[in-house]
Amino acid sequence: MRQKQNSLPPDSLSAAIIATSLTKSFGVRKALDDVSFTLPRFGFLSVFGPNGAGKSTLLRILATLARPSQGSAHVLGHDIQEQTESLRRYIGVISHRSMLYPDLTAAENLMLYAKLYGVVDPAQRVKELLDLVELTGRRHDTVKSFSRGMTQRIAIARALVNDPELLFLDEPYSGLDPRAVEIFDQLIERVRPGKSFFMVSHDLTRGFDSATHVMVLSQGRLVFYEEKPAIDRDLFSSLYRELVGVALA
Amino acid sequence: MTNRPSAIRQFAVLFVKDLRQESHTRDMLTSMGLYSLLVLVIFGAALSQSTIKSNIIQISGGLVWAMLVFTSLLGLNRSFAAEKEDAGLDGILLIPLDRSVIYLAKTASNLVFLLIVEVLACPLFYFFFLADYPLTTSLWLVVPPLFFVSLGIAGVGTLLATITSGTRGKDVLLAILFIPVIFPLLFAVVSATSVAVMGSEQLLSVYVPALALAAGYDVIMISLSWLLYGFVVTN
Numbered sequence: 456m457r458q459k460q461n462s463l464p465p466d467s468l469s470a471a472i473i474a475t476s477l478t479k480s481f482g483v484r485k486a487l488d489d490v491s492f493t494l495p496r497f498g499f500l501s502v503f504g505p506n507g508a509g510k511s512t513l514l515r516i517l518a519t520l521a522r523p524s525q526g527s528a529h530v531l532g533h534d535i536q537e538q539t540e541s542l543r544r545y546i547g548v549i550s551h552r553s554m555l556y557p558d559l560t561a562a563e564n565l566m567l568y569a570k571l572y573g574v575v576d577p578a579q580r581v582k583e584l585l586d587l588v589e590l591t592g593r594r595h596d597t598v599k600s601f602s603r604g605m606t607q608r609i610a611i612a613r614a615l616v617n618d619p620e621l622l623f624l625d626e627p628y629s630g631l632d633p634r635a636v637e638i639f640d641q642l643i644e645r646v647r648p649g650k651s652f653f654m655v656s657h658d659l660t661r662g663f664d665s666a667t668h669v670m671v672l673s674q675g676r677l678v679f680y681e682e683k684p685a686i687d688r689d690l691f692s693s694l695y696r697e698l699v700g701v702a703l704a
Numbered sequence: 705m706t707n708r709p710s711a712i713r714q715f716a717v718l719f720v721k722d723l724r725q726e727s728h729t730r731d732m733l734t735s736m737g738l739y740s741l742l743v744l745v746i747f748g749a750a751l752s753q754s755t756i757k758s759n760i761i762q763i764s765g766g767l768v769w770a771m772l773v774f775t776s777l778l779g780l781n782r783s784f785a786a787e788k789e790d791a792g793l794d795g796i797l798l799i800p801l802d803r804s805v806i807y808l809a810k811t812a813s814n815l816v817f818l819l820i821v822e823v824l825a826c827p828l829f830y831f832f833f834l835a836d837y838p839l840t841t842s843l844w845l846v847v848p849p850l851f852f853v854s855l856g857i858a859g860v861g862t863l864l865a866t867i868t869s870g871t872r873g874k875d876v877l878l879a880i881l882f883i884p885v886i887f888p889l890l891f892a893v894v895s896a897t898s899v900a901v902m903g904s905e906q907l908l909s910v911y912v913p914a915l916a917l918a919a920g921y922d923v924i925m926i927s928l929s930w931l932l933y934g935f936v937v938t939n
Contacts, residue, residue, distance in 0.1 A: 518798065519797075520797060540800040543798055543800040546798070548794075550791060550794070552790050553790045553791070554790065554798075556786065556789075557789055558731075559721070559724065563724065567721050568799070570714075571718070572706050572708075572799060572800075575707060606790075617706055618706075
């Protein structure tokens with residue numbers, strides 16, 4: 456049961472994310488400056504921007520890994536500052552860093568997360584996830600012995616342990632070879648139904664094609680946010696160059 | 705389907721995770737054990753020319769703690785290197801669990817590793833430097849200070865290592881922060897250890913207040929660290 460539903464903004468139940476004037480300052484520098492947007496449930500938002508634009512900062516705030524200096528946000532109807540713990544049950548994060556312990560085996564890593572989340576049958580859940588990412592045969596190998604692509608597959612399994620409703624993807628293609636990218640995309644497509652996504656990416660092809668909504672951040676400010684049917688990739692690419700001053704990959 | 709486990713269950717899972725990781729690699733225990741052995745060798749060389757044997761007994765408390773403090777710094781840095789290597793700590797922070805559970809589990813595992821090293825290093829210290837002297841009946845009294853200081857080092861060190869683990873000069877920064885903060889505890893246990901080794905007549909008048917100071921330090925500093933941990937890992 457979600458808490459404090461009666462104090463939610465009007466769109467909270469139909470929106471995956473409602474951000475209002477989010478600002479994050481590090482000393483005098485504003486990493487994120489007055490960012491507001493709404494992502495509907497089951498939407499897939501791709502966030503683009505050059506290095507230092509504030510993309511990962513925005514993701515970390517929405518994923519409860521950092522606090523905003525000002526502003527507020529509701530994620531899946533939970534206030535990110537007041538209902539942090541209850542929100543964490545419903546979100547998962549896949550980053551360019553695996554968030555795994557390299558010295559533990561694949562199964563030990565997943566079992567660790569399953570037990571901490573309180574999954575009812577952790578052994579069964581770990582088996583299902585290893586089957587999903589097709590690494591059952593390597594379950595007793597330490598993560599440090601895996602290739603980057605295999606590690607990223609285990610990272611997907613880790614992020615799915617609690618069956619999240621919203622997945623945050625932070626540069627998930629970073630360091631993956633083309634085959635690993637293909638496998639990653641297939642896995643995301645397989646788990647996509649019934650979930651919302653927030654992805655930070657430098658890769659226009661991957662980021663744009665998967666998205667239902669696109670956002671551009673520059674120097675911490677939101678300079679573009681649109682539902683995708685209103686814009687095609689080439690138009691977006693030239694618009695991005697105009698807004699940010701550099702081309703997307 | 706998930707049912708949020710109790711804090712004790714989550715503590716146990718995190719504590720076992722650290723033990724399991726160490727059992728796979730033995731990184732911390734090996735490096736801490738070797739380091740303390742090397743420090744003993746250096747102390748041995750430095751004191752080999754001393755002709756006044758009673759001096760060695762008098763300074764033995766200080767020598768033990770110099771060895772253990774620097775060894776624990778090495779261990780604390782290594783324990784957080786594993787958390788930061790592939791952002792494992794961020795993964796744990798995404799789970800709905802009280803931050804103080806993470807702190808207590810990490811403190812407990814650091815304490816266990818430190819105690820294991822002490823169990824190996826302290827007898828070696830005895831054989832290197834004190835074996836030529838008759839055992840005092842009060843020698844067993846070195847055990848409580850060892851425990852109190854280990855607890856304090858693990859408790860304060862876990863907080864400080866979390867703060868410094870994300871910085872560029874973490875090895876130096878941890879030492880710069882850690883040693884001044886731990887100084888009152890060291891001051892107390894060095895005098896308690898020294899009188900226990902010497903079997904001095906001042907045993908009760910020095911030992912008991914020193915141990916009380918160490919215990920009080922642990923209670924205050926571990927409570928503070930426990931309260932601050934959530935703020936530290938979120939900001």
